[in-house]
Amino acid sequence: MSTNFALPRPLRRSGSLPASRTIRIVVLGQGAVGKTAMTVRFITKRFIGEYDPTLETIYRHEAAISGEVVRFEILDTAGQEEDALLIEEKIKWGDGFVIVYSVTDRCSFDEVMRLCFLVNHIHSNSRKGSSDPPPIVIVANKRDLEFDRMVTTEDGENLSKALKHPFCEVSTRDSYEETVVVFHTLYSEMMKQLSSSPTSFRRRAVSKLMDKIPKIHANSTLGSTGRSFSFNSFRDFLPE
Numbered sequence: 001m002s003t004n005f006a007l008p009r010p011l012r013r014s015g016s017l018p019a020s021r022t023i024r025i026v027v028l029g030q031g032a033v034g035k036t037a038m039t040v041r042f043i044t045k046r047f048i049g050e051y052d053p054t055l056e057t058i059y060r061h062e063a064a065i066s067g068e069v070v071r072f073e074i075l076d077t078a079g080q081e082e083d084a085l086l087i088e089e090k091i092k093w094g095d096g097f098v099i100v101y102s103v104t105d106r107c108s109f110d111e112v113m114r115l116c117f118l119v120n121h122i123h124s125n126s127r128k129g130s131s132d133p134p135p136i137v138i139v140a141n142k143r144d145l146e147f148d149r150m151v152t153t154e155d156g157e158n159l160s161k162a163l164k165h166p167f168c169e170v171s172t173r174d175s176y177e178e179t180v181v182v183f184h185t186l187y188s189e190m191m192k193q194l195s196s197s198p199t200s201f202r203r204r205a206v207s208k209l210m211d212k213i214p215k216i217h218a219n220s221t222l223g224s225t226g227r228s229f230s231f232n233s234f235r236d237f238l239p240e
Ligand SMILES: Nc1nc2c(ncn2[C@@H]2O[C@H](COP(=O)(O)OP(=O)(O)OP(=O)(O)O)[C@@H](O)[C@H]2O)c(=O)[nH]1
Pocket: 029, 030, 031, 032, 033, 034, 035, 036, 037, 038, 048, 049, 050, 051, 052, 053, 054, 055, 077, 078, 079, 080, 141, 142, 143, 144, 145, 170, 171, 172, 173, 174
């Protein structure tokens, strides 16, 4: 699949799908590839340059997609994960995955294949009744840094074809719309799988460790107060 920034076509709701559905997305990738920047860009439309590399957060966000309210819970993982058990719990928690690399960092590209296999392996044990791999979108970020590029678009497309996962090349810095395409593409993949294999989205039991990850309810489009987010730096957005 190649880079294509047209939004996915409207999705028809399957019989079993409730009017509003919570979907859990895990954003994975090496450190400093732009996972936090991309997640925050998607939910607030703002590009925040500052970051805390150790921070791990679940962002709750509601968006209207094709006339439906979709509740996203997006787990932005820390790139340096040393605890194998913990990463396993996070992957079990997720329904769908955004796996990010930076076009300026070859190692982060090499890491994508390992992460895809890890996600497939962990989910193949827990998704009884489904032979499909879990929905994954591969994302090449920082395409604005053309002079520092170490991974070509073709490299990304070839990996996407080999692993059979959709691919988007984006600049989180330059484009809010491109980050929307990432999350909507994943949602579209999840809905396709839900209609072909409804049991694959049964929630798995996860450890209490997941409760320790701070949660932020960030709603820039459908806030109950009708107020949109206003903050000047990433620090303004952190929980107390
Ligand atoms: N030029 C450019 N810089 C970006 C882009 N996306 C993110 N960055 C920068 O890349 C750096 C790392 O971004 P983060 O969002 O913190 O990366 P991360 O993957 O969450 O990093 P960890 O928390 O360490 O895992 C920051 O300085 C961002 O401003 C982009 O599209 N273009």
